Amino acid sequence: MPRQHITAHIAILGCVCLGLQAYLFHLDQPVNAGTAPAGQDFDSPGSVSVVVNKERPLRDPAYVPGELADVGGVALRREAADAFARMTADAAGTGVVITPVSGFRTADAQGVLHADYAGRYGSELAESISALPGHSEHQTGLAVDIGAADRACSLQACFEGTGAGAWAAANAHRYGFIIRYPAGAEAITGYAYEPWHLRYLGPAAAAEIHDAGITLEEYAGLYRPPGSPTAPPLHPPLDALP
Numbered sequence: 001m002p003r004q005h006i007t008a009h010i011a012i013l014g015c016v017c018l019g020l021q022a023y024l025f026h027l028d029q030p031v032n033a034g035t036a037p038a039g040q041d042f043d044s045p046g047s048v049s050v051v052v053n054k055e056r057p058l059r060d061p062a063y064v065p066g067e068l069a070d071v072g073g074v075a076l077r078r079e080a081a082d083a084f085a086r087m088t089a090d091a092a093g094t095g096v097v098i099t100p101v102s103g104f105r106t107a108d109a110q111g112v113l114h115a116d117y118a119g120r121y122g123s124e125l126a127e128s129i130s131a132l133p134g135h136s137e138h139q140t141g142l143a144v145d146i147g148a149a150d151r152a153c154s155l156q157a158c159f160e161g162t163g164a165g166a167w168a169a170a171n172a173h174r175y176g177f178i179i180r181y182p183a184g185a186e187a188i189t190g191y192a193y194e195p196w197h198l199r200y201l202g203p204a205a206a207a208e209i210h211d212a213g214i215t216l217e218e219y220a221g222l223y224r225p226p227g228s229p230t231a232p233p234l235h236p237p238l239d240a241l242p
């Protein structure tokens with residue numbers, strides 16, 4: 001066999017080996033290894049990727065996002081508002097009416113809402129269904145609660161069975177929204193299932209999260225299952241970040 005053929009065969013074999021190695025290394029990585037996708041800012045309140053939850057309140061409890069825009073009577077950050085308008089128009093085109101119920105809320109409005117829930121249901125239940133001021137995604141202008149035209153199952157788990165709920169679950173990611181508090185993820189997100197609460201992240205991140213069937217916390221590398229040997233503290237508070 002001519003020498004150049006041997007060299008070519010060795011090169012091909014080397015490539016195959018390297019590819020196999022890379023593949024096996026990839027398989028070896030645990031799912032949700034906690035490595036945040038590069039280039040996304042999960043910490044700044046003005047970032048579309050910001051992660052706000054019970055353990056990661058906004059640094060400024062009175063934070064108000066810039067560039068709020070009205071969409072169907074609620075306010076959202078402009079990018080989210082534009083995406084929401086496109087989404088609801090496309091849904092309407094298929095005969096499904098999705099109505100915005102609640103968008104941006106100020107810290108004060110959030111406080112009134114939380115106090116109202118606490119008064120009606122007690123503080124423990126209020127904690128599982130509503131956030132304290134400074135701890136709500138609604139304060140970022142990136143979250144929107146949706147409803148059906150006839151208000152069926154409004155803000156209830158059975159909303160998933162309505163036309164609007166089913167359409168959103170199947171399609172919202174294409175417009176950059178995720179169902180932020182999925183069923184069965186309360187231990188990760190801190191909230192009960194809310195099929196009506198959509199969070200804007202942009203189409204790429206939303207599609208990745210939707211397709212992987214994970215939560216934003218897992219996507220951002222902020223959650224490890226309890227007992228994980230290398231588990232970092234869960235949801236380090238934003239103030240603790242550099």
Ligand SMILES: [Zn+2]
Nearest residue numbers: 143144145197
């Ligand atoms: Zn909500």
